[in-house]
Amino acid sequence: MSKTTADSPAETPRADPSGDDQDLGAAGSQLSTAPVETAMPGSFGGNRAPGLTGWLAWTGREVLGWARWFWRQLTSMRVALMLLFLLSLGAVPGSLIPQSGTDALKVSEFQDAHKTLGPIYQKLGLFHVFSSAWFGAIYVMLFVSLVGCIIPRTWQFVGQLRGRPPGAPKRLNRLPAYATWRTAAEPEQVREVALATLKKRRFRAHVDGDAVAAEKGYLRETGNLLFHLALIVMLIAFAWGQLFKSEGDKLIVEGDGFSNTLTQYDDFKSGNLFSDDDLVPFSFNLKNFIGTYERTGPNRGTPSTFQADITYSLGAYGKAEKHTIKVNEPLEIGDSKVYLVSHGYAPVVTVRDGKGNVVLHQAVPMLPIDSNITSQGAIKVLDGYKDAQGVAEQLGFAALFVPTYAKGSGTMFSQYPGLDYPVLNVTGYHGDLGVNAGIPQNVYQLDTKNLKQFKDAKGNILKAQLLPGETMKLPNGAGSITFDKQIKEWAGFQVVQQPGTTWALTGALTAIVGLAGSLFIQRRRVWVRATRSADGVTVVEMAGLGRSESAKLPEELGDLAALVHDRAPTKTDGVSTKSATGSPTPGTGSAKSDQGSAKTDEALTKTAGAPTKTDEAPAKTDGGSTKSETGSPTPGTGPTKTDADPTSDDDPKTPTSDADTHDSDSGVEPPVPAEGAEK
Numbered sequence: 180m181s182k183t184t185a186d187s188p189a190e191t192p193r194a195d196p197s198g199d200d201q202d203l204g205a206a207g208s209q210l211s212t213a214p215v216e217t218a219m220p221g222s223f224g225g226n227r228a229p230g231l232t233g234w235l236a237w238t239g240r241e242v243l244g245w246a247r248w249f250w251r252q253l254t255s256m257r258v259a260l261m262l263l264f265l266l267s268l269g270a271v272p273g274s275l276i277p278q279s280g281t282d283a284l285k286v287s288e289f290q291d292a293h294k295t296l297g298p299i300y301q302k303l304g305l306f307h308v309f310s311s312a313w314f315g316a317i318y319v320m321l322f323v324s325l326v327g328c329i330i331p332r333t334w335q336f337v338g339q340l341r342g343r344p345p346g347a348p349k350r351l352n353r354l355p356a357y358a359t360w361r362t363a364a365e366p367e368q369v370r371e372v373a374l375a376t377l378k379k380r381r382f383r384a385h386v387d388g389d390a391v392a393a394e395k396g397y398l399r400e401t402g403n404l405l406f407h408l409a410l411i412v413m414l415i416a417f418a419w420g421q422l423f424k425s426e427g428d429k430l431i432v433e434g435d436g437f438s439n440t441l442t443q444y445d446d447f448k449s450g451n452l453f454s455d456d457d458l459v460p461f462s463f464n465l466k467n468f469i470g471t472y473e474r475t476g477p478n479r480g481t482p483s484t485f486q487a488d489i490t491y492s493l494g495a496y497g498k499a500e501k502h503t504i505k506v507n508e509p510l511e512i513g514d515s516k517v518y519l520v521s522h523g524y525a526p527v528v529t530v531r532d533g534k535g536n537v538v539l540h541q542a543v544p545m546l547p548i549d550s551n552i553t554s555q556g557a558i559k560v561l562d563g564y565k566d567a568q569g570v571a572e573q574l575g576f577a578a579l580f581v582p583t584y585a586k587g588s589g590t591m592f593s594q595y596p597g598l599d600y601p602v603l604n605v606t607g608y609h610g611d612l613g614v615n616a617g618i619p620q621n622v623y624q625l626d627t628k629n630l631k632q633f634k635d636a637k638g639n640i641l642k643a644q645l646l647p648g649e650t651m652k653l654p655n656g657a658g659s660i661t662f663d664k665q666i667k668e669w670a671g672f673q674v675v676q677q678p679g680t681t682w683a684l685t686g687a688l689t690a691i692v693g694l695a696g697s698l699f700i701q702r703r704r705v706w707v708r709a710t711r712s713a714d715g716v717t718v719v720e721m722a723g724l725g726r727s728e729s730a731k732l733p734e735e736l737g738d739l740a741a742l743v744h745d746r747a748p749t750k751t752d753g754v755s756t757k758s759a760t761g762s763p764t765p766g767t768g769s770a771k772s773d774q775g776s777a778k779t780d781e782a783l784t785k786t787a788g789a790p791t792k793t794d795e796a797p798a799k800t801d802g803g804s805t806k807s808e809t810g811s812p813t814p815g816t817g818p819t820k821t822d823a824d825p826t827s828d829d830d831p832k833t834p835t836s837d838a839d840t841h842d843s844d845s846g847v848e849p850p851v852p853a854e855g856a857e858k
Contacts, residue, residue, distance in 0.1 A: 223248070253320070254327035262321040269317060273308035276300065280307060280448060309421060310451065322414050329407040336400050344394035346387040347706035351722035356733040358721045358740040364747040366717050369709035372746045373721075376739060377705065390708035399726070402696020409690035416679035416686060423457065424677040425449040432525045432542050432669040436464035439515070439674065459513040459676065463491035463502075468668040470522055472596050480551060480596055487519050487670045504672075514676050521671030523547050523554055526580055526603050527663040530560050533656040538563045538574075542667040545580045546623050551593035554580045557625040558605070558660070559612055566609070567656040573612045575625045576660060579604040591644075603662045606642040607633040607653060633657065702726045705739060709747075716750055719743070 223244020227237035252258055277285035286306050290297035304311030351357060362369065370391050377384040377393040384393035427444035429437050437443055439461050471484040486505045492498060493512060504510050510517040525542035532538050538560050545554030560574035583595035584602040591604050608630035613620065620626055633641035633653055643651040645662035652659045703725040712718050721743070723736040 250327065253324050254331075255324075256328070259321065259324045259328060262317060262324055265317050266314075266321055269308065269314050272305045273314075276305050276308070278307060278309075280310065318414070318418070322411065325407055325411050325414070329404060329411070332400075332407075333404055336404060339400075340397065343385050343387075344383060344392040344704055346392055347390035347708055347722070351706060351708060351720045354722040354724050356723035356736040358736060360719055360740075360744065360749050361712070361716045362719055362744075362747040363750040364717055366709035366711055369717060369719055369743070369747045370707065373707035373709070373743050376742045377707070380739065382705065389710050390706050393705045393707075394703070395705075396700050396702030396726075398696050399700040399702045400697075402693040402698075402700060405693030406690050406697060407693075409686045409693055412686035413683055413690065416683035420450075420677045420679035420683065422450045422452040423679075425453050425457065425675070426677075427674045428520075428671065429674065430521075430544055430669055430671050431465045432544060433465055433468055433667045436462060437672070438462040444674075457676070459515040460495065461491060461493050461497070461512045461515070463489045463510070463517070465489055465670055468522060468670045470596075470668065474595075474597075482596075485519070485522065487672075514678060516675050518673045518675065519670060520673045521547075523552060523669050523671075524580060524582060524598070524601075525667045525669045526578075526601070527665045527667060528558055528603075529661040529663055530558070530564075530574065530658065531661075532564050532658045533567045536563075538658075542665075542669075543578065544623070544669045545578065549592070550596070552582055552596045553591070553593040556580070556623050559614075559622075559625070561612065561614060564658070572609055573614075574658075575608040575612055575627075575630055576605045577608070577625050577627075578606075598666060601647060601666060603645045604642065605645065605651060605660060605662075606640065607651070607660070609633065609657065701731065703732055703735070705736065707743065717747075719747060 223241050225237070225240060227233050277289050279286045290301070300306055304313065308314055348354070352359070364372075366389065370386055370389075373391045374384055374386060377391065380395070382393035382395045383397075384391055386392075425447070426449070427447040429443065429445055431437055439458050441447060441455060441458075465487060467488045469484055469486050469488070470482060473479050473481045473483055486503050488501070488503050489510070490499045490501050491510065491512065492500065502510055504517060504519045506519055509519075523545055525544040527542045528539070529537060530539035539558070543556055543558050545556040547554050556578050558574075558576035558578055564574055565571050579591050580601070580603050581591055581593040582597060582601050583593050583599040585592070585594045586600070591602070608625065608627060610631050611629040613626050613629055635641050635654055641651075641654060643649075645651060647662055647664040647666065650659050650661040703723055705721065705723045708720045710718055721736060721740050723732050725732045
């Protein structure tokens with residue numbers, strides 16, 4: 180009946196030099212909206228006319244030509260991928276080298292430790308990668324490249340959607356997938372059947388002259404454009420988020436509160452275009468922190484409960500509402516998110532002067548230095564203290580706190596993060612703390628440059644390990660420090676305000692969907708031509724062309740050919756045969772398949788170069804029998820039985836294989852007389 184072949188995997192077949200296939204370029208064009216790259220010529224200006232006018236005209240053509248060439252290169256996919264790679268490569272030092280916008284202290288320490296690399300990194304802008312000129316240039320060029328690529332491709336793709344699939348080329352047998360057969364149906368009927376079949380398979384199809392032109396797989400280019408659009412959205416969202424972001428940290432002791440203003444933060448970082456007015460107006464109070472830990476097993480000391488109970492209000496006069504913040508469950512207020520990031524203890528201490536007056540009574544936060552919350556901090560008495568002689572000075576205590584002290588170990592390292600056996604170790608200093616010098620200093624560290632240590636009567640440094648309720652007396656009537664029985668807890672919060680995150684996530688998901696569509700959807704075209712031959716029989720030709728090499732195209736064409744063949748079956752002379760579905764066709768004799776009905780892909784077509792099975796559909800003829808590639812019987816001079824008939828008494832040497840038949844130019848095999856036919 181037919182022949183389906185898979186030729187060379189060329190994306191677009193070459194036109195015949197003789198001129199017979201001059202229209203194949205139109206049939207195979209516009210399967211992609213990618214711009215065509217052009218080679219760079221030697222000169223864009225052409226011949227230069229004499230004189231100043233000629234020179235100006237030549238220079239204008241030259242500049243315009245080079246500008247167009249540069250624009251084509253910039254908007255090409257190759258350059259876009261190179262810029263994307265450079266952007267990813269440029270972000271590497273921003274992750275490995277300390278950044279001044281994130282941690283200026285680490286940058287200073289790095290420069291002090293690396294006297295040679297520090298100045299080089301500074302000149303290259305590696306301490307502020309994401310705000311450097313070279314990173315911004317790559318970023319802008321990538322953005323321009325994507326925009327310049329997607330606009331013309333979108334316009335061209337819209338034109339393709341509004342148009343129709345191109346007409347069939349003159350020689351369909353030159354396309355990668357091809358099938359043909361002869362039928363008794365009228366050409367108009369074949370075209371109607373083909374049009375209905377292709378539309379049922381969701382092809383965009385129309386009748387163009389003597390053929391039906393159809394196309395499918397437009398979602399491939401849609402996915403490609405969607406991927407590019409998603410990249411642009413992600414770039415805009417990333418830039419917007421970096422320019423207008425803010426991030427601040429705040430440590431709050433139980434019972435204290437926080438208001439979202441710059442002066443309330445312990446540490447604050449923001450983007451270049453961020454202003455104070457962008458802060459969301461809200462406040463909250465830390466009522467209680469709950470932290471419980473595993474006591475046994477391999478996970479001993481691991482937190483099992485870690486949450487902060489707060490009351491918050493929006494604006495200056497907002498209604499107070501209760502909320503619980505947990506790890507990875509932030510409080511969302513407007514564009515801000517409040518995360519719970521850390522926890523520790525704040526032992527309550529009372530400091531008195533020599534006369535017994537209380538000069539300090541507060542909970543002092545201690546910063547953990549290990550997983551069991553061994554903590555260190557500083558207790559500072561800034562104002563109100565006078566020594567035994569009535570001289571005003573400042574007191575400072577270096578403190579080390581352990582929630583669970585190991586008795587008899589002699590070391591100040593906690594054995595468990597819970598408050599099982601709390602101990603506070605303090606060492607006293609007096610003098611000038613340096614807070615009035617105008618130089619910022621860490622509130623959790625003690626600057627001992629202008630301080631003197633307290634010493635006992637024996638001249639030893641005064642220090643003590645205090646249990647809750649115990650007091651350490653300062654020498655010479657200088658006062659005392661008491662570790663109160665109350666121990667509060669503190670929680671560390673991070674307030675983040677970064678616009679564009681929703682757009683970035685949407686762009687990332689859209690990019691994945693678009694990339695999947697552009698990779699797994701194949702755009703292809705199918706043509707069905709039905710013409711009447713010189714002997715009055717309708718010749719049906721089907722061919723397919725895809726944008727890229729795929730083994731599915733010949734298979735799909737074979738399925739489509741089988742569907743069309745069911746309603747326009749192969750014409751036989753003087754006999755009847757069965758279509759792929761088992762329906763008989765008119766004739767003067769009968770033929771019977773060994774299995775009752777032939778399979779579509781086995782009895783009708785030869786797909787991708789695979790030979791068609793023919794031994795399952797024998798047929799009687801008047802004088803001889805043979806088999807074409809489709810399994811259709813050809814007329815002979817006497818009746819005989821084919822080799823596939825189990826009751827045949829014919830000569831077993833009767834040739835029936837594909838090797839004994841030959842293709843004609845029209846795809847229909849000529850009659851071949853059978854050897855040893857019975858009369």
